[in-house]
Amino acid sequence: MTHAIDFPSRQVSRRGFLTISATTGGAMLMGIGLGADLAVAARANGDLEFAPSAWLRIAPDGTVTMTMGYIEMGQGTYTSIPMLIAEELEIDLANVRVEHAPPDDKRFMNPALGFQVTGGSTTIRAAYEPMRRAGATARTMLVQAAAARWGVSEASCTAAKGSVMHGASGRRLAYGDLVGDAAKLPVPEAVTLKPASAFRIIGKPVKRLDAPGKVDGTAVYGIDVRLPGMKIATLAQSPVPGGRVRAINESAAMAVRGVRQVVRLDDAVAVVADHMGAAKKGLAALDVQWDDGPNGGYSMDALLASMKEASARGGVVVRKDGDFEGALGSAARKVHAVYELPFLIHAAMEPLNCTVHVQRDRCEVWVGTQVLTRAQAAAAQVSGLPIEKVTVHNHLLGGGFGRRLEVDSIERAVQIGKQVTGPVKVVWTREEDTRHDMYRPYFYDEVEAGLDASGRPVAWRHRITGSSILKRWAPPLYQNGFDPETIDGAAQPPYALANVRVEYQNHEPPIPTAFWRGVGPTHNVFVVESFFDELAAASRADPVAYRLASLGGNPRAAQVLRVAAERAGWGRPVGKREGRGVSLQFAFGSYMAMVTEVAVADSGEVAVRRVTVAVDAGTIVNPDTVIAQVQGGVLFGMSAALWGQATLKDGRVQESNFHDVRVVRMNETPAIDVILIPSSEAPGGMGEPGTSGFAPSLTNAIFAATGKRVRKLPIDTEQLVQA
Numbered sequence: 001m002t003h004a005i006d007f008p009s010r011q012v013s014r015r016g017f018l019t020i021s022a023t024t025g026g027a028m029l030m031g032i033g034l035g036a037d038l039a040v041a042a043r044a045n046g047d048l049e050f051a052p053s054a055w056l057r058i059a060p061d062g063t064v065t066m067t068m069g070y071i072e073m074g075q076g077t078y079t080s081i082p083m084l085i086a087e088e089l090e091i092d093l094a095n096v097r098v099e100h101a102p103p104d105d106k107r108f109m110n111p112a113l114g115f116q117v118t119g120g121s122t123t124i125r126a127a128y129e130p131m132r133r134a135g136a137t138a139r140t141m142l143v144q145a146a147a148a149r150w151g152v153s154e155a156s157c158t159a160a161k162g163s164v165m166h167g168a169s170g171r172r173l174a175y176g177d178l179v180g181d182a183a184k185l186p187v188p189e190a191v192t193l194k195p196a197s198a199f200r201i202i203g204k205p206v207k208r209l210d211a212p213g214k215v216d217g218t219a220v221y222g223i224d225v226r227l228p229g230m231k232i233a234t235l236a237q238s239p240v241p242g243g244r245v246r247a248i249n250e251s252a253a254m255a256v257r258g259v260r261q262v263v264r265l266d267d268a269v270a271v272v273a274d275h276m277g278a279a280k281k282g283l284a285a286l287d288v289q290w291d292d293g294p295n296g297g298y299s300m301d302a303l304l305a306s307m308k309e310a311s312a313r314g315g316v317v318v319r320k321d322g323d324f325e326g327a328l329g330s331a332a333r334k335v336h337a338v339y340e341l342p343f344l345i346h347a348a349m350e351p352l353n354c355t356v357h358v359q360r361d362r363c364e365v366w367v368g369t370q371v372l373t374r375a376q377a378a379a380a381q382v383s384g385l386p387i388e389k390v391t392v393h394n395h396l397l398g399g400g401f402g403r404r405l406e407v408d409s410i411e412r413a414v415q416i417g418k419q420v421t422g423p424v425k426v427v428w429t430r431e432e433d434t435r436h437d438m439y440r441p442y443f444y445d446e447v448e449a450g451l452d453a454s455g456r457p458v459a460w461r462h463r464i465t466g467s468s469i470l471k472r473w474a475p476p477l478y479q480n481g482f483d484p485e486t487i488d489g490a491a492q493p494p495y496a497l498a499n500v501r502v503e504y505q506n507h508e509p510p511i512p513t514a515f516w517r518g519v520g521p522t523h524n525v526f527v528v529e530s531f532f533d534e535l536a537a538a539s540r541a542d543p544v545a546y547r548l549a550s551l552g553g554n555p556r557a558a559q560v561l562r563v564a565a566e567r568a569g570w571g572r573p574v575g576k577r578e579g580r581g582v583s584l585q586f587a588f589g590s591y592m593a594m595v596t597e598v599a600v601a602d603s604g605e606v607a608v609r610r611v612t613v614a615v616d617a618g619t620i621v622n623p624d625t626v627i628a629q630v631q632g633g634v635l636f637g638m639s640a641a642l643w644g645q646a647t648l649k650d651g652r653v654q655e656s657n658f659h660d661v662r663v664v665r666m667n668e669t670p671a672i673d674v675i676l677i678p679s680s681e682a683p684g685g686m687g688e689p690g691t692s693g694f695a696p697s698l699t700n701a702i703f704a705a706t707g708k709r710v711r712k713l714p715i716d717t718e719q720l721v722q723a
Contacts, residue, residue, distance in 0.1 A: 055067055055068075055069065055107075055108075055131070055134055056085060056134050056135070056138060058138065058175055058176070058179050059176065059179070060176050060177075060179060060180070061176050062095075062162060062174050062175050062176030063097060063176075064085075064089065064091060064095055064096050064097065064162075064175075065096075065097045065098075065099060066081070066082055066085060066096055066097070066098050066099065067099050067100075067101045067108075068081065068098050068099065068100060068101055069101040069104075069107070069108025069109070069110070069116055070110070070118045070123045070127065071100070071118040071368070071369070071370055071372075071394060071396075071397060071400075072210055072396050072397065073118070073368075073370070073396070073397035073398075073399060073400035073401075073404070074397070074399065074400075074632070075123070075625070075629060075686075075687050076208055076622060076624075076625035076628065076629070077118065077123050078098050078208075078209055078210045079093075079206060079207075079208050079209045079210065079622060079625065080123075080124055080621045080622045080625055081123070081124075081127050081131055082096040082098060082209065083201050083202060083206060083621055083622060084127060084128065084131035084132050084135065084202065084621065085131055085132075085134060085135040086135070086201055087132065087135065087194065087199060087200065087201045087202045088132045088133075088134075088135030088136040088138075088139060088193065088194060089135035089136075089138055089139050089159075090139055090159040090160050090161065090162070091161065091162045091175075092161065092162070093201055093206060093209070094209075095162060096209075098209070100393070100394040100395070101116070101372070101394070102372075102391075102392070103116065103372040103373040103375070103376040103392050104116065104373070105373045108372075110122060110123070110126050111126050111130065112125055112126035113126070115371075115373060115374075116371070116372050116373045117370060117371050117374075117405070118370045118400075119370050119400075119402060119405055119515065120588070120685070120687075120688075121518075121588035121589070121590075121684075121685025121686060121687040121688045121689070122685060123685075123687075124621055124683045124685070124686070125589055125682070125683050125684065125685055128619070128621070128682070128683050129193075132193055132194075133191060133193065136191040136192065136193050136194070137187065137188060137191050138182075139159045140188055140191045140192075141182040141183075141185050141187075141188070142159060142164055142175055142178050142179075142182050143157050143158075143159055143164050144182070144185055145164075145178045145181035145182040145185060146164035146166070146173050146178055147164075147166075148181065149173070149178075149181060150166055150169070150171060152166055152168075152169075156168060162174060162175050163175065164178065196619070196680065202619075202621050203619070203620060203621070203623070204622075204623075205622065205623045205624040206622050206624060206625075207624070208624075208625075210396070219396055220395055220396060221350055221368055221395050221396045221397065221398045222350070222353050222354065222355070222366060222367045222368035222395045222396075222397070222398075223350055223351070223353045223398065223425075223427065224395070225355045225366040225395070225425060227355065227357070227366075227423040227425075228423075229422045229423060230355065230422070230423040230424065230425055231260060231261075231272050231273065231274065231420060231422065231423070231424045231425070232272070232273055232274070232275055232276050232278075232279050232424070232425050232427060233263070233270045233271060233272040233273070233279055233416055233420070233424050233425065233426045233427070234270065234271060234276065234279040234280055234283055234426070234427050234428070234429055234432070235268055235269065235270040235271075235283070235412065235416070235426060235428065235432065236268065236269055236270075236283055236286070236288055236432065237267060237268040237412075237432065237436050238267040238268065238290055238292075238293075239290060239292075239435065239651070239652045239653075240290070240292040240293060240295050240296050240298075240650075240651035240652055241293075241295055241510050241511055241512070241651070242293040242294055242295050242510070243267060243290050243291055243292045243293040243295070243296070243651075244266055244267050244290070244291045244293060245264060245265070245266065245267065245268070245269055245288060245289075245290065245291075246289040246290055246291045247288075247289040248262070248264065248269055248286045248287070248288050248289070249285065249286055249287045250262045250264075250286065252285040252286065252287065253271055253282040253283070253285045253286045254282070255285070256273075256278055256281045256282040256285055257278060258273045258274040258275060258277070258278030258279075258282075259271055259272070259273045259278050259279070259281075259282035260272050260273055260274065261419075261420060262282070262286065263415075263416045263419045263420070265415055265416075268412065268415075269283075269286060269288055270283075270416045270426065271283045271286065272416070272420055272424060276427060279427075280429065292650075292651055295510040295651040296650060296651045297650060297651065298510050298648055298650070298651040299648055299649055299650070300647055300648050300649070303442065303509055303648065304340075304444070306507065307442070307444040307465050307466075307507055308444065310444075310465050310505050310507045311444055311446055311463060311465040311505055313505065314463070314503060314505070315463055315464070315465070315481075315503035315504045315505035315506075316480060316481035316482050316503060316504050316505070316506075317501065317502070317503055318482050318487050318491055318502050318503065318504050319487075319491045319492075319500055319501070319502040320500070320501055320502075321497070321498065321499065321500040321501075322498050322499035322500065323499055324459050324460070324461055324499045324500065324501040326499070327450055327458045327459035327498070327499035328448070328450040328459040328461070328499075329450075330450075330458075331450025331451055331452065331458055331459055332450075332451055332452055332453045333450070333451045333455075333538065334448065334449070334450050334451075335448070335449050335450075335451065335531075335534060335535055335538050336446070336447070336448045336449075337446075337447050337448075337530075337531055337534060337709075337711055338444070338445065338446050338447075338711060339443075339444075339445045339447070339526070339527045339530060339531075339711045339712065340442075340443070340444055340445075340711070340712040340713070341442065341443045341445075341523050341526065341527075341712075341713050342442055342644065342645035342646065342647075342713055342714060343439040343440060343441065343442050343509075343511070343513075343645060343646035343647075344439060344440035344516050344640055344644050344645065344646065345434055345437050345439060345644065345645075345646050345655060345661050346399070346401050346402065346403035346437055346438075346516060347399075347434065347658070347661050347663065348397075348398060348399030348400065348401060348403055348404075348433075349398045349399045350368070350397065350398025350399055351427065351428045351429065351430055351432075351433040352403075352409040352427075352428040352432075352433050353367070353409070353425060353426065353427045353428065354366070354367045354409050354410050354412070354413035354425070354426055355367070355413070355423060355424070355425040355426070356379070356410075356413045356414050356416075356417035356423065356424060356426070357417065357422065357423035357424075358383055358414060358417040358418045358420075361385075361389060362385065362389045362390070362391070363379055363380070363383045363385055363389065363390045363391070363414065363417075364390075364391045364392075364393070364423075365379050365390065365391070365392045365393065365410060365413070365414070366392075366393045366395065366425075367392065367393075367394065367395065367409075367410055367413075368394065368395040368396060368397040368398070368400075368404060369392075369394060369397075369404050369407070369410070370397070370400050370402075370404045370405045371404075371405055371407065372392055372394050374407050375392050375407050375410050376390050376392045378407035378410050378411050378414075379392065379410055379411075379414050381411075382411050382414040382415055382418075383414050383418065401515075401516060401517040401636075402514060402515030402516050402517060402519075403437065403438065403514065403515075403516075405473075405514065405515050406438050406514055408438070409426070409428065412426060413426040430656075430657045430658075431656040431657055434653070434655055434656050434657060434661060435652070435653045435655070435656055436653075437514075437646065437653070438512040438513060438514030439511060439512070439513055439514065439516070439646050440513065440514070440515075440516030440519060440522065440523075441466045441467035441469065441509075441513040441519065441523075442466060442467070442509060443464065443465065443466035443523045443527075444465040444466065444507075445462065445463065445464050445465070445523075445527045446461075446462075446463045447460075447461065447462050447463075447527060447528075447531045448460075448461045449461070449531070449535055450499075451535065451538065451539060454539075455535075455538065455539025455540070455541055455546075456539075456549075456550070457495075457497060457535055457550065458498065458499060459499045460497045460499065460500045460501070461500075461501040461502070461503070462490050462501075462502045462503070462527065462528070463502075463503040463504075463505065464486065464487065464490060464502075464503065464504045464505065464523075464524070465504075465505040465507050466486065466506075466507055466523070467486075467506070467507060467508050467509060467513040468482070468483050468485075468486050468506050468508075469483075469485060469486070469513055469514055469515060469519060470483040470484075470485050470486070471483060471506070471508075472512075472513075473514070473515075481504065481506065482504040482506070484520075485519055485520050486504060486519070486520055487502065487504055487520060487524070488519075488520030488521055488524065488587070489520050489521040489523070489524030489525045489528065489585065489587055489692070490502055490520070490524035490527065490528060492586075493528045493532075494551065494554060494557045494584055494585065494586045494591075495532070495547070495550040495551060495552065496550060496551065496552025496553075496554075497550075510651065511646075511648065511653065517633070517636055517687070517688050517691045518587070518588070518688035518689075518691055518692045521585065521587040521588065521688065521689075521692035522637075522640075522688070522691055522692040522695075525583065525585045525587060525692045525693060525695075525696060526692075526695045526696045526699075526713070528696075529582075529583040529584065529585070529693075529696035529697070529700070530696045530699055530700065530709075530710075530711065532546070532547065532550075533581070533582075533696070533700045533703065534709065537703070542571075543581075543582050543700065544561060544565045544570055544582055547561060547582070547584055548561060548562070556586075556591045556616050556677075556679075556681075557584060557586060557591050557593075559591075559614075559616065559677060560584070560591045560592060560593040560614040560615065560616050560677060561582070561584050561593040561614070563593070563614040563675055563677065564582070564593035564594060564595050564612050564613060564614035564675070565582065565593070565595060567595075567612050567614065567673060567675055568580060568595035568597065568610070568612035568673075570582070570595060574597070574704075574705075575599070577599060577600045577601070577602070577705050577706060577722070578597070578598065578599045578600075578609075578705050579597070579598060579600075579701045579702065579703070579704025579705030579706070580595055580596065580597045580598075580701050580704055581595070581596050581598070581696070581697045581698060581699065581700025581701030581702070581703065581704055582594065582595050582596075582697055582700060583693045583694075583695075583696040583697040583700065585689065585692060585693050587688070587689055587692055587693075588684060588685030588686070588687070588688055588689050589617075589618070589682070589683070589684035589685045590615060590616065590617040590618070590684030590685055590686060590689050591615070591616040591617075591677075591684075592613060592614070592615050592616075592630075592689045592690070592693050593613070593614045593693075594611060594612070594613045594614075594634075594690075594693040594694060594697040595611070595612045595613075595697060596608060596610070596611050596612075596670075596694065596697040596698050596700075596701045597609045597610040597611075597612075597670075597701060598698065598701040598702060598705055599705070600702060600705045600706050600720055602721065602722035603717070603721060603722075604717035604718055604719070604720035604721040604722075605717055606642065606698075606702060606715060606717065606720070607668075608638060608668070608670040608698065609670055609671070610670050610671045610672075610673070611634050611670050611671070611672045611673070611694070611697070612673045612675075613630050613634070613672065613673065613674045613675065613690065613693070614675045614677060615630060615674065615675065615676055615677060615686075615689070616677040616679050616681075616684070617676070617679070617683065617684040617685075617686055618679050618680075618681035618682050618683045618684045619679065619680060619681065619682065619683045620676060620679075620683070621683065623676055625686070626674075626676060626686050627674045627676070629686040629687055629690060630672070630674045630686065630689070630690040631672045631674065631690070632690065633687070633688060633689060633690020633691040633692075633693075633694070634670075634672055634690045634691070634693075634694050635663075635664050635669065635672075636690070636691045637690065637691040637692070637693070637694030637695055638664050638670075638694055638698070639662065639663040639664050640691070640695070640713070640714070641694060641695040641698050641699070641713055641714060641715060642662070642664075642698075642714055642715055643661075643662035643663075643714050644661075644662075644713075644714055645713075645714050695713060698715075699713075699715070702715070702720065706720055708720060
C-alpha cells in the first residue's frame with residue numbers, strides 16, 4: 001500500500017485529537033477524533049446499549065470496548081493496538097473487547113494517511129500516541145471522579161487493574177462504578193503518558209488475541225457471511241482488459257440444478273445459484289464468448305519493448321544532488337546494470353468476495369476491506385444511492401497485502417446485486433482472483449555509477465520506468481510527473497552519495513496495477529542493494545564492509561548491519577556453490593539488515609538455508625508480532641523472488657492457481673533468525689520490510705555462491721546450471 005507517503009492531512013492539535021462525550025444513562029464513551037467538532041455523543045438504546053461510534057467506551061459493568069478503525073489481516077493489529085489502550089488505562093489486556101468500526105473518515109482516520117485505511121505499515125506508527133493518549137485520558141478522568149467522590153486529592157489516588165484506589169484509606173472503586181461521574185467531567189487538555197520504564201504491557205511478548213477464534217473456526221471473515229435467503233454468485237470477467245461479452249448460452253446455465261439467474265454486464269457475466277457448486281457449473285455451461293478488444297494481442301515482448309523505449313527517453317528528475325555528469329566523466333571506473341522486476345500476484349488465501357443486499361432505498365455490504373470508507377463510496381456510486389443509505393459491515397481479512405485496498409470486487413458485487421432480489425454473496429474463484437488481480441507493477445531500471453580510484457562511488461544515477469499506482473489511486477499525489485510511492489527507496493537510499501541523479505519515467509501497461517505488500521521499496525531496495533553489491537565486487541571489497549564505509553555516519557543503519565552480519569557468521573567459510581548475501585534498508589520507518597545463506601545445486605535449483613534479520617523498528621509494542629511479521633515477510637518475498645510473476649499472452653494473464661503461482665512450501669522454509677534491536681525511537685512499520693529486504697539478499701547470495709548476477713526476477717534457474 002501507500003508507504004512512507006506524506007498524504008495531505010488536516011492540521012490537528014493534541015488538544016483537538018482526543019474528544020470525549022458526556023453520556024446518557026451512566027456509560028462513558030470516548031473517541032479519538034480530529035477536532036472538537038467530532039465529539040462523540042453516546043446514544044442510549046434500551047438497556048444501556050450504545051452505538052459503536054468511537055475508539056473506546058467503558059460501560060457501567062466495567063466492560064471496555066475498542067471500536068477498531070484499523071483492520072486485522074494477519075498482522076496482529078487487534079492485539080497490539082489494544083495493548084496501547086490497556087497500558088495507559090491500567091487494565092489487563094484480556095479485558096479489552098474489540099469491535100470493527102463503521103466507515104467514518106473523521107472519527108477513525110489513520111492520521112498517517114489522512115483517511116480510514118489500514119496499510120503501508122502505518123498502523124502502529126499512526127496509533128501509538130493517540131491510542132495511548134486515549135487510555136491515559138480515560139484513566140485521568142476516572143481518577144478525578146473517584147477523588148471527587150471521596151473528597152480527597154487526585155494525587156492520593158492511583159489506578160490499577162481496572163480500579164481506582166485511595167492508598168491512605170484503602171478504599172477502592174471499579175471503573176464501572178465511576179463512568180457516570182467521569183463522563184460529566186471536562187476533558188483534560190493535557191494528560192501524562194506513562195514513561196517507558198513503567199510499561200507493564202508495551203514491549204512484552206503477548207499472544208495474539210484473535211488466534212483462538214482462528215483456530216476454532218469462530219472467527220468471521222467476509223467469505224463466512226451467512227444471511228437468510230442469501231444466494232451465491234460467481235462470475236467471469238473479460239480475460240483481456242477492455243474486452244466485452246459477445247455471446248452466452250444462458251439456457252444451458254439455467255438448466256443446471258440450483259441455478260436461479262444469469263446476470264449479464266458489458267464486460268462480465270455472473271451466475272446466481274443456491275450454492276457455489278451450482279454457480280460454478282452454471283458458469284461453465286454459459287460458454288461465454290468474448291470480444292477481446294484492443295488489447296487482445298498484447299504480450300510480454302510488447303511490454304518490454306515499450307518499457308525499453310520509454311527508459312531510453314529519460315525521465316523526470318526526482319532527485320539531483322551535485323554534478324552527476326561531471327563526476328561520472330572523471331570517474332576511474334564506470335559500472336552499469338539493468339534490472340527487471342515482474343508483475344506480481346497477491347494470491348491472498350481468501351479469494352475476493354463481497355455480499356450485498358441492494359434494495360430500492362438502501363444497500364448493505366458485508367466484506368473484508370482495508371478501505372472501509374472507499375468501499376462505502378464505491379457501493380453508493382454503483383447503486384446510485386446517497387452514501388448515508390449505504391451500510392458496510394467489515395470483517396477479518398484472509399490476507400490483504402494491498403489487494404483489499406481496491407474496491408473493484410465491491411463494485412462488481414453491487415452491479416450484480418442490483419439485478420438480484422435479496423442478498424447475494426459474490427465469490428471469485430481462485431482462477432478469477434488470479435487472472436483479474438491488480439498486480440504489483442512491472443519495473444525496468446537502469447543504474448549507473450562512477451567509482452574513484454579506491455572503488456568508492458562518486459556518481460550515481462538510477463532511472464526507474466514503471467507504473468504509478470498513485471496516479472490512479474490518489475491522483476493529487478502524482479505531481480510533476482511522479483509520485484513519492486514509486487520512488488520510495490530509490491530517491492533516498494541509506495548511503496551517503498555526493499553526486500546523485502534519480503529519474504522516473506511513467507509507463508502504464510494495459511493490465512491494472514496496485515499495491516502489493518510494499519511497492520516502491522519492494523522494487524527499489526532490490527535494485528539499490530543489488531547494484532551496491534555489484535559496486536563492492538567491482539572494487540574487490542567485502543560487501544558488508546563496503547556498505548559500512550558508505551553510510552556516512554548513520555548509527556542505526558550501521559548497527560543492524562553489524563548485528564546481522566555477526567549473527568549470520570559473515571566471513572566464515574562455506575561449501576561449494578554456497579554463499580551468503582546481504583541487504584540493508586531504511587523503509588517504512590524501520591531499519592533492517594538481512595543476511596541470506598543459500599546453496600545452489602548443479603541443476604540451478606536454489607535452496608535457502610538460513611535468513612538472519614536484524615531489525616531496529618524503534619519502540620516495539622509486541623515483540624512476538626514483529627518477529628512474526630518479519631518471518632512472514634521473508635517467506636512472502638522468497639515466494640516472489642523465486643517463482644512470483646504474472647505473464648501476458650494474447651492480452652491474458654497466464655497464471656491461474658497455486659500450481660503455477662508457486663509459494664514456499666513447508667519443507668523449503670529456511671531457518672529465520674530475527675534479532676530485535678532495543679530502541680527508544682518512535683515506532684517503525686513492520687508489515688512490509690521483511691518482504692522488500694529479502695530479494696536482494698538472496699540474489700547477492702547466489703552471486704557469492706556461483707559468480708552469476710541475477711538482475712531479473714523471478715530467478716531463472718537455468719542460468720545457474722553448473723557448466
